[in-house]
Amino acid sequence: MTDGFLETRIHFSNAQLNELRAEVSALVQDVQLEGLTIFAAGSFARLEASEHSDIDLFFTYHPTGKTLEQRRTNELKLFGRLIDLVGRLGFPPFSGDSRWLQTHDIDQILLHLGGPEDDAANYFTLRMLMLLESKCVFGDDAYESALRAVVRSYYRDFDGNEESFQPWFLINDVMRYWKTLLLNYESRRNEGRTPQERSEARAKNFKLRFSRSTTCFATIAALASFDSVPTMEDVYQLALLTPRERLQLVRERIPEVSEVIDGLIAEYNWFLSQTSLSVSDLHAKFESDEERRSMFARAESYGRRIYDLLVAIDEARGTAPKLLRYLVV
Structure with missing residues (x-):
């Protein structure tokens, strides 16, 4: 796939998001939900x-929305309008019957x-998606405000340990999220075994091996690419990047891994071409x-290439804390 193909996808995504932002801003003007943020994943x-x-x-409050009057009534009003809006804008219906x-x-x-x-309350999934x-x-x-609060929660041991601190708590949660996605896939396979359901499960597995693995491991690679301990601001800025942009950041910081990343991006472009279908x-x-x-x-x-990237980062970093060692044990 060419850069032109990718630029088309980026342009389409941004155009749709901008239209959605404008429409949502208009439809919530008379809905009293201070502190609410809506983000796409x-x-x-x-x-x-x-x-x-x-x-x-996804929908979060920061600071808390517990003191809002008629909070649930206003939320239901908002959700109803959003259901109508996504249909009007041509998006497929919300997944899971809007659950x-x-x-x-x-x-x-x-x-x-x-x-x-x-x-149990899906807090973990929402936190990971936001990050x-x-x-x-x-x-x-x-x-x-919400994103910075989430980042700050992973730096609770930073003060007083500035020289030795490493974001293993965050990295471990990213790994936990990856393994949770794998478990969720296995769980869905138990829900039905018709030919259509098998094809759907295989498509989800295929996407898991590319998009979800890249989201998780591009983040881990980016965290490992800093010359010194990444600060809370560093992690916040990383969270604002797409997984592809995080890979590009790793290539800039560690030129020795450029060839591995180029191979990853080329294969990921192929994956995107396959998932352009209905x-x-x-x-x-x-x-x-x-x-x-x-x-x-x-x-x-592709999975082997991701592993090769983590190995290459360890080799390039020399005496720095070994990434693979902390991912495994």
Whole structure:
């Protein structure tokens, strides 16, 4: 795929997001939800969406929205308008029958960081999506405040340990998110085994091996690319980048890994070309045994390239803390 193809995807994503921002700003003017931010995740946040991509929106308050009057009534009013809006703008319907249209308080999410409710209430997933692949759609100030609060939560041990601190807490959570995605995929395979469901599961697996793995490991690679301990501001700025931009940042900081990253980006461009299809056409690709084996062989090769990148970073960094050592044990 050429740079022109990628520029088209970036332009399309930005155009759709800008239109969505303008429309959302207009429809919430009479909805009293101070401190609310709405952010997009998924392919639109990665700036690689196609005309077949759906829009994933998430809703948080910072500071807390607990004191708002008629909070739930206003939220339902907002959600109803958003459901109408995405249809009018030509997006596919919200996934899961709009089950994810719910709000969360960032303070509550951080209060339960690492605890049982972190997973049970989907706090962990929302926190990771905000950090790893998010673009603000509404409430810029609240978004910045919330994102900085999330970053700060991973630096609780920084003060007094400035010389020895490493962001292993954050890196471990990114790895935990990656493994959670793998578990979620296995769980979905239990839901049905019709030919259509098998094709859908294979398509999700294919996407997992490219887009999700890149989101996670491009972030880990970027965190490992700093010459010194990354500050909270460094991590905040990383969170504003797309996974592809994080890979480009690693290439700038560690020229020795340029060849590995070029190979990764070339293969990722191929992946994007495959996922430009409609849902039905993409699923159909996995019904052919020969084509399915070929596509998954490239996905397997892509995973090896990601591993090669982590090894190359360790080799280039010499005496710095070994990334692979902390990822494994």
